[in-house]
Amino acid sequence: MTSTASGFFLWFVGRLSRLQKQLILLSIDVLLAPLSLLASYCFLYPASAALATAAAAWPGFVAVTLFAAIGSPLLGIPLIKLKSYEAAGAIKTGLLALFAGVGLWLAKTGTGFALPIAGMLLFILIFMLTMVVARFGLLSLFLLVLRHGQVRRNVVIYGAGSTGTMLASALRSHENIRVVAFVDDSAQVQGMTLMGIKVHPASQLERIVARHDVERVLLAMPSVAVARQATIVRDLLSRGLDVHALPSFAQLVGTEVILDALAPVSPGVFLGRNPVNDLHPATSSAYGGKTILVTGAGGSVGSELCRQLIRYRPARIVLFDVSEIALYQIGREMADCADAAAISFVPVLGNIADSRQVRAVLATYRVDVILHAAAYKHVPLVEANPIAGIVNNVLGTRTLAEAALEEGVKRFILISTDKAVRPTNVMGASKRMAEFVVQDMARRSISTDFSIVRFGNVLGSSGSVVPLFREQIRKGGPVTLTHEDVTRYFMTICEAASLVLIAGGLSMSRGMHEGDLFVLDMGQPIRIRDLAERMIKAAGYTVRCPENPDGHIEMRIIGLRPGEKLHEELLIQPGMLTTPHEKILRVQERGLSRIEMTTALRDLRSAVAVDSADAACRVMETYVEGFRRSDAGPRRSQPVVPVPGRFASRLRHSKIGSS
Incomplete structure (x- = not known):
């Protein structure tokens, strides 16, 4: 035709x-x-x-x-x-x-x-x-x-039982998919023809794949033990095949319990506690009908803040991010959200350190609340690129906070991290300096409510151990640990974003005191080795060790990375105060005086102007308790020098902003 x-x-x-x-x-x-x-x-x-x-x-x-x-x-x-x-x-x-x-x-x-x-x-x-x-x-x-004229994808169904037969029947009339063979380990069905398709032993799979140019295998054997399914999937992946597993049709209609360890496992199951994801009525007035600016809106935490803000019905959400693809993805997701029909979403591609753009955005959209989630957070990357981390995390925060104060923004909430507590890396030190910036702005402000929310690692976020371990397990190992005894505090993205919004609402109703910040209750720290073992077992594998030499996945110790701590902390000074929410605590930690803050920012800008990572780190060593930069990463020996007047004027109008 x-x-x-x-x-x-x-x-x-x-x-x-x-x-x-x-x-x-x-x-x-x-x-x-x-x-x-x-x-x-x-x-x-x-x-x-x-x-x-x-x-x-x-x-x-x-x-x-x-x-x-x-x-x-x-x-x-x-x-x-x-x-x-x-x-x-x-x-x-x-x-x-x-x-x-x-x-x-x-x-x-x-x-x-x-x-x-x-x-x-x-x-x-x-x-x-x-x-x-x-x-x-x-x-x-x-x-x-x-x-006619379309390329059909040839697939193999692994499993010739009832689920596989029903799947073949469903795909028989599909326009672009053709089932070319069944594969089954049972000798009783090998050689039979089902739905007009022959059943082959697994030993012939390679020949079938080559003959029919098969790229995908559909695993249709949900009654087989999870460990056996995992072994089959591992073998298929090693052949370069795309593998999709599906539950039985009885499981889909609820007559059997679904046990599909090959499907992605929610990170929250590894916490060992009930996660928090509640809608706090007292904070509805903080966001309802308001214009909210979310920096880092395309990131893991920023995007989840946008999703949860929808429940509070703001009038407008300004999505601010430096990454084009991340901004496009969160903008598209928000536009497709049926619950957000009455909310205006404005994607803004920009840098928080660009004072001109930041002020223009705040003035144009008359922003009421800023949720500042934009930060360079990956410890090894910031350790290797300290100037970029300082410009974004410290000077960018200062630029954004000053613009918020000048443009009459009512509330400013900084998302901080436990790595800011007695940091051993540049990222943590830069986030502690960002906390100092917000504390300083809180003392100077009458009209804008500045607050800080500090919490630990977010399970499942980009660069976190959960997606890293999942990828390593998918490839068959090894799963790499930096230390046998390293521990971290963890929350799910969902509960972290929920508590951040609630904490922001609490600060708005109570008012920010000097040196005040919120710390989220993250339960007990989790041993990373225990987390890795749980993920390996959840995927249907066993750990290979001297006691179990026939295990599937090896765990390998690679040593602590530059700037990495064995155990993280949430507090610099002891003592916490309660808040109306049991999972949110308030602490009072000493910030920098106005003179110290002005001096620190001036010296940081001078170090950035001459691209001296050593000088910038020495500034942070002076003011951030416990920080001593490791020997990793590029280092320069240029001292902090005064910036000439003409260059200083240009610097004040650059992306770095002014003090």
Whole structure:
């Protein structure tokens, strides 16, 4: 079939309404009834007498046509889609043929035309078969047109049980997928043909893949033990195949418990406690009807803040991010969210250290609340690129906070990290300096409420250990640990974002005191080795160790990375105060004086101006308790020098901003 003909056919079918398609199917049934009766006469009588005998039986032709026209819609046969015409449709077709046969018998009894009992039975059989063939013929024609010029993907179904058979049946009429073979480990079914497809042993899989150019294997054996499924998946992945596992059809309808360890496991199950994800009524007024700016909106925490803000019904959410692809993805997600129909989303591609752009955005959209989640957070990267980390995390925060104060923003919430507590790396030190910046702005501000929310690692965020371990497990290991005893505080992205919004609402109702910040209750720290072992077992594997040399996944110690601590902390000074929410605590930690803050920012800008990482780190060593930079990363020996007047003026209007 030519492209023009197939295109016209699809155009014609596409323009038909549902009722018109049903009328076409009904017309086919009605037309096939008298044609089937005519065929019966042709089978029963010689050619010379068949037409004359059939002409005398015209009441029978009228009867079968009328009964077919009445019976087909009564049985709902035209309502059955061609793709769904299976056993149930064939049974209804048989009933319609019987119904038309009854009409034929009544007409013969009333008028007495010539037709033996064998002719009636023959009519019923021919009528039924022609209706079934007509529907499968129409379906084949339609699929032929749809598949014309398209590349079909060949797949193999691993598992020839009930789930695999049902899957093959469902895919039989698919336009772009063709099942070329079954593969099964059971010798009882090997060599059999199911749904017209042969069952092969697993040893022939490589030959099947090469012969049919197979790229994907559908694992359809949910009743097999999880460990066995994991072994099969590992073997298939090692062959470069794309593997998709599906539960049984009984599991889908709820008659069996779904146990699919091959599907992604929610990171929250590894916490060992109930996560928090509540909607706090007291904070609704903090965000409802307001314009919210979320910096780092495309990041893990920033994007989750956007999702949860929808529940508070703000008037507008300004999505601010330096990453084009991240901004595009969160903007598209928000636009497709049905619950956000009444909310305006404004994507802004920009840098928080660009004072001109930041002030323009705040003024243009009249921002009420800033959720500042933008930060360079990956410890090794910031350790190797300290100037970039300081510009973004410290000077960018200062630029944004000053702009918020000048443009009349009502609330400013900084997202901080436990790595800011007595940090041993540049990232942690830069986040502690950012806390100092916000504390300093809180002392200077009367109209803007500045607050800080500090918490630990976020499970499942970009760069965290959960996706790293999952990828290492998927590849068959090894799973790498930096230290046998390293521990971290963890929260899920969902509960972290929820508590950040609640904490922001609490600060708005209470007011920010000097040196005040919120710390989220993250439970007990989790040993990273224990987390890795849980993930390995959840994926259906076992740990390879001296006690279990036949295990699947090896765990390898690679040593602490530059700037990495063995154990993280949440507090610099002891003592915490309660808040109206049991999972949010308030602490008072000494910040820098105004003179210290001004001096620190001036020296940092001077170090950045001459691109001296050593000088910038010495500044942070002076003011951040416990910080001593490691020997890793590029280092320069240039001292902090005063910036000449002309360059300083240019610097104040650059992306770094001013103090």
